[in-house]
Amino acid sequence: MDDDSMTGMVGTVTGTVRPGAVGEVMLAIRGGVEAFYAKPYDGEEVIPVGARCAVVDYRPHEASRTVFVTAMPDAV
Numbered sequence: 001m002d003d004d005s006m007t008g009m010v011g012t013v014t015g016t017v018r019p020g021a022v023g024e025v026m027l028a029i030r031g032g033v034e035a036f037y038a039k040p041y042d043g044e045e046v047i048p049v050g051a052r053c054a055v056v057d058y059r060p061h062e063a064s065r066t067v068f069v070t071a072m073p074d075a076v
Contacts, residue, residue, distance in 0.1 A: 006058035010072060013038070017047040017069060025053055025069060037066040047071045 009027050014035065017023030023038040040047065041056040047069065057068040 006055050006067060009055045011036075011053055011055065011067075011069070013047050013049050013051045013053055013069075016049055017045070017053065019044055019046070022066070023047070025067060027055070027067070037064075038069050039066060041068040041070045045071060 006027075006029075009029070011025040011027040013023060013025050015022075015024030015038075017025070017038045017040050019040060024035055025038040026033050026035055038047075038053070047053055052072040053069040054072050055067045056070050059066070059068075
């Protein structure tokens with residue numbers, strides 16, 4: 001999966017995303033759902049398990065299978 005195709009994907013947090021730790025998100029790709037390590041894009045946000053998030057950046061050569069995410073607002 002290339003860098004550009006990951007950006008903008010929406011996933012579900014399965015391991016809390018927070019500063020100083022590696023969380024986990026599930027993303028629907030390649031005809032299935034796969035787990036990726038996740039870090040907060042801004043370095044400060046905490047995103048709880050079950051929350052929806054958007055991939056803002058993906059740097060596979062820097063951090064294998066790690067996406068940088070931000071929380072998605074709840075639907076109104």
